[in-house]
Amino acid sequence: MMAEQSPEQQAPTPSSRGFFGEVVSIYRNSRKEQDIFWNIYVARPLAAVLIYFLRATPITPNQVTFLGAFSFLGVAAALIAMPGWGGMLVAAALLQFAYLLDCADGQLARLKSMTSEVGAYLDFLIDEVKALILVGAFAVRLWLAHDDPRWLLVGLVGMALVSIATSLTNFVRRPEYAGRDIKPGESARRKGEKPSTGLGWILWAVQSFASWLIHYPSWFVYLALADGLEAFDGSAWFVYLFLGVYLVYAAKTGLGVLLKLGSPGFYKK
Template sequence: MGAIAEVYQQTRKRPDLFWNTYVCRPLAAVVVVAVRNTRVTPNQITLSALWVASAAAAMFVAVPGYWGLLLGAIVFELSYVLDCADGMLARLRGVQSQGGHLLDFLMDEIKAFILLAAVAVRLWREHGQVVYLLLGLGGLVVLSTGIAITTFQRRPEIAGPPPAAGAAARKKQSLLRRAVGLAEGVAKFLIHYPSYILYAAIAGHIELYFFPYIAVNAAYALKSVAWVSLKFGRS
């Protein structure tokens, strides 16, 4: 236990999400301790997380009933534990790389697509209503739109030089800005579905993930398209 606690303290992120800090990263530290003296690489763990998430998606589609839903959510959370472990192992070994970071981002987005599609199919099979498939398709469109524009925005040719250190902190926090910040905080929580999808499964209502996740991605896609239109529409 001492080795696990030591690895956790050495490799955790600060600040981090509640679910990561108190659930997934402590479990990921167990994985890191198990493989730190082996030839297993962080990138291999990243790729294995995708396969575990794919297995979870298959369970969502193929295993009916409450226990199938719960089993799929648990296996998916195991994939997220691996997703935490890859970066922790890289930090422990001092082998962080931009390529590894981009691979992790890519796998995260593929998992988001797979999960959303699997849940849409599950809801369609449970309720027999094609609207769930249509919502799932729409969700995939807005999710991919948001990801594509975010990737575009992060290009150095588009993003430009980073802001001066402390510039954001010097902005006056008006009431409107605080309200926007609160809304963005809620949206970030909903985007980070590993923080709550298990709770939705325990409640027996995976819709608690499905509808909010699609809604927040739709809002982000609209915001992103508006940004592109305003920035480039006059040039």
């Protein structure tokens, strides 16, 4: 009779699990508790494949973050230098690769127990820089396609709007303003909270749709595919939708700051 194996001997080794088993294990051990549909079923499973090869290397999560930022420059280059539907498809592919790295940095940090608040803030900073680059690239693309310099003005105003919205976000998250310390990513974790009233459900649905629009990797592929349809300008629609949400957010958040800090009662607290 064979001797009974200990729990350590029974535990599967990386080689016994195989490649796909290891990838599944990496995904399960590095995912967030709450996440959006695109990340759960598309981006993070693919990022787990990348982490399979990165986990045994000295590459750090922050280095992956910077690599994703530099790779995003290829998205801007494709949008500007490659007119027509082909440029949108190449930009979509490069954008998804950059977002794959954006997911991989956090997953690698959780897998290696290398998470940090400054790393989360770095991720937020890079995301906003990407948004600026994307708006500027689309403005130049539309200017070149339509020979209309007004698109350059739209780009300048749009980049200023993204900067204002980012500054407002940083301001209202300050503990001096919010009354509590809001950690990076906390708002994303609270999205799972559902309202109980009819009006609350409507507002929640609108805010969820706006959040989806802000998270452009989730729908950029669809937009790029639709750009091949006749009489559909995917570049213009991206600018309308993306900047439209930023405009509403900046107006709503800015009004809240104005009402809270502009009230004479603020100094009576």
